[in-house]
Amino acid sequence: xNPKTGILLINLGTPDAPTxxxxxxxxxxxxxxxxxxxxxxxxxxxxxxxxxxxxRPARSARLYASIWGEAGSPLLTITQxxxxxxxxxxxxxxxxxxxxxxxxxxxxxxxTLKQEGIRDLIVVPLFPQYSSSTTVxxxxxxxxxLEKGFHFQKVTILEEYHDHRAYIQALATSIQQSWQQIxxxxxxxxxxxxxxxxxxxxxxxxxxxxxxxxxxxxxxQLGLAPHEYLITFQSKFGPEPWLSPSTxxxxxxxxxxxxxxxxxxxxxxxxxxxxxxEEIAIEGKHEFQSAGGGQFDYIPALNDSVLHVQALGEIxxxxxxx
Numbered sequence: 650x651n652p653k654t655g656i657l658l659i660n661l662g663t664p665d666a667p668t669x670x671x672x673x674x675x676x677x678x679x680x681x682x683x684x685x686x687x688x689x690x691x692x693x694x695x696x697x698x699x700x701x702x703x704x705r706p707a708r709s710a711r712l713y714a715s716i717w718g719e720a721g722s723p724l725l726t727i728t729q730x731x732x733x734x735x736x737x738x739x740x741x742x743x744x745x746x747x748x749x750x751x752x753x754x755x756x757x758x759x760x761t762l763k764q765e766g767i768r769d770l771i772v773v774p775l776f777p778q779y780s781s782s783t784t785v786x787x788x789x790x791x792x793x794x795l796e797k798g799f800h801f802q803k804v805t806i807l808e809e810y811h812d813h814r815a816y817i818q819a820l821a822t823s824i825q826q827s828w829q830q831i832x833x834x835x836x837x838x839x840x841x842x843x844x845x846x847x848x849x850x851x852x853x854x855x856x857x858x859x860x861x862x863x864x865x866x867x868x869x870q871l872g873l874a875p876h877e878y879l880i881t882f883q884s885k886f887g888p889e890p891w892l893s894p895s896t897x898x899x900x901x902x903x904x905x906x907x908x909x910x911x912x913x914x915x916x917x918x919x920x921x922x923x924x925x926x927e928e929i930a931i932e933g934k935h936e937f938q939s940a941g942g943g944q945f946d947y948i949p950a951l952n953d954s955v956l957h958v959q960a961l962g963e964i965x966x967x968x969x970x971x
Contacts, residue, residue: 657745779855840913
């Protein structure tokens with residue numbers, strides 16, 4: 650019997666190759682999304698087309714090349730592996746992958762579910778903490794695609810899962826497993842992707858609160874005292890104020906303070922990607938140790954681990970009952 654429920658597993662996206670041309674195409678789509686950069690189009694498009702897309706792709710391509718695997722983009726291959734493992738564990742569900750930007754597109758994933766005769770659809774954006782630049786953009790994109798001839802009896806959208814018990818337990822267990830191998834550090838740093846501060850102060854987005862809750866619940870599971878962990882924000886883009894403190898600034902401060910051992914975990918990333926493998930594991934380590942810090946370890950994202958697949962299965966089951 651074919652599954653009656655389909656899972657559309659969505660991640661942010663990735664260039665098709667670590668080349669300037671592929672990165673250019675990806676950045677044009679990503680940074681051209683008004684949910685990602687909400688400046689007036691008359692102001693933003695000339696900046697994007699005449700400055701950013703002429704200068705950034707070559708540098709970004711080199712960074713992507715430093716983390717690219719034999720099978721391709723880590724973000725894509727890991728996300729696909731998550732879907733494959735969900736399918737093996739849940740024979741009554743059919744999980745397919747779509748990317749918000751780039752390939753495989755959401756429309757292609759919906760076509761697959763339609764051809765398989767799926768009746769009920771559960772949309773699962775792999776963004777635990779809710780933000781307009783990721784969650785809302787993805788949901789609106791899916792809705793637009795659904796209006797182009799896709800009809801399901803029931804559509805359920807998982808908007809966030811920042812405090813879900815299964816997610817928190819998976820994070821805490823993953824960190825504990827790392828500590829069993831390399832020892833508990835002096836400090837644990839939770840690094841989340843930053844967003845413009847006005848998204849919180851003016852638009853009232855809950856993203857910052859979601860990040861704090863995720864970190865606090867995980868630290869509680871680990872039995873950490875407040876002085877044993879820090880919460881920071883990475884990947885700032887553009888001149889306006891973003892959420893702080895900056896991960897980069899804190900890494901340098903901790904290095905200057907001669908912190909003997911530091912572990913960094915990025916709970917907002919379901920799968921390792923450029924922002925974790927290069928920005929944190931490579932560049933972040935360099936910043937910390939160049940400033941005088943000691944041992945630095947990046948704790949991988951949950952990725953396609955048994956912990957993550959089990960947690961997502963439980964989260965999806967709960968969403969299906971809504």
